[in-house]
Amino acid sequence: MADHKELIKKTRIFVQEQLQHAEAGHDWFHIERVWKTAKHIAAQEAANLLIVELGALLHDIADAKFHNGNEDLGPQMAREFLSGERADESLITAVENIIRHISFKGSYQSGSYKTIELDIVQDADRLDALGAIGIARAFNYGGFKNRKLYDPAIAPATYNTKEQYKNNEAPTINHFYEKLFLLKDKMNTATGKRMAEDRHRFMEFFIAQFYREWNGVHSSEFYIQ
Numbered sequence: 001m002a003d004h005k006e007l008i009k010k011t012r013i014f015v016q017e018q019l020q021h022a023e024a025g026h027d028w029f030h031i032e033r034v035w036k037t038a039k040h041i042a043a044q045e046a047a048n049l050l051i052v053e054l055g056a057l058l059h060d061i062a063d064a065k066f067h068n069g070n071e072d073l074g075p076q077m078a079r080e081f082l083s084g085e086r087a088d089e090s091l092i093t094a095v096e097n098i099i100r101h102i103s104f105k106g107s108y109q110s111g112s113y114k115t116i117e118l119d120i121v122q123d124a125d126r127l128d129a130l131g132a133i134g135i136a137r138a139f140n141y142g143g144f145k146n147r148k149l150y151d152p153a154i155a156p157a158t159y160n161t162k163e164q165y166k167n168n169e170a171p172t173i174n175h176f177y178e179k180l181f182l183l184k185d186k187m188n189t190a191t192g193k194r195m196a197e198d199r200h201r202f203m204e205f206f207i208a209q210f211y212r213e214w215n216g217v218h219s220s221e222f223y224i225q
């Protein structure tokens with residue numbers, strides 16, 4: 001097996017190649033942000049850095065959403081790639097498990113797999129759904145799915161199953177209540193939680209301003225100075 005640095009480099013090249021035509025919310029730059037954030041969080045934790053980095057780099061290699069709901073393809077592709085690089089079986093399994101369990105959708109199936117490496121990569125992935133980047137990604141995703149920005153007549157919903165969550169066609173603003181504002185209380189690590197709180201506050205500010213503009217409130221006193 002190649003050494004840590006070499007394997008990371010090869011993985012980066014593989015992922016960049018795979019995600020060439022990905023939609024902006026799930027492209028290489030998403031992976032790069034998650035990778036950096038995961039390394040930042042891992043520096044505060046006793047974690048296996050190679051598993052964290054590979055998990056971050058490979059976590060969206062074949063998002064089920066864009067592959068007819070096939071949730072095995074991502075783990076499979078990661079296994080094939082890592083086997084080709086002669087990675088240890090234990091490393092391959094750990095990375096596969098991160099990819100399989102990282103998704104918010106997966107959290108509807110409770111009690112499954114939990115390691116500090118998954119905790120870290122999951123926090124890093126969730127952080128990329130929050131703050132300014134999170135807002136940009138949400139509206140980009142909504143545009144990709146041809147959703148409305150906002151519709152006052154459609155209230156946010158609670159989804160109890162994975163199917164309901166996947167199939168909803170609600171306006172993008174609803175996504176803040178259905179997912180994004182819930183994330184700060186789901187963070188795993190102390191570092192992740194702190195970062196999530198900052199990004200959460202920024203989104204609250206954004207949403208408040210969104211409603212002011214929607215409702216024609218023109219006072220300037222609320223703008224960030």
Ligand code: ADP
Pocket residue numbers: 025063065102103104105128129134137138139141142171172175180
């Ligand atoms: P996960 O795989 O963890 O469930 P997703 O792949 O669904 O996460 O989400 C990826 C990005 O797309 C996130 O930034 C998320 O906020 C955004 N997104 C997902 N679903 C919606 C939606 N219904 N409306 C707007 N943005 C969405």
Ligand code: NI
Pocket residue numbers: 030034059060125
């Ligand atoms: Ni991701």
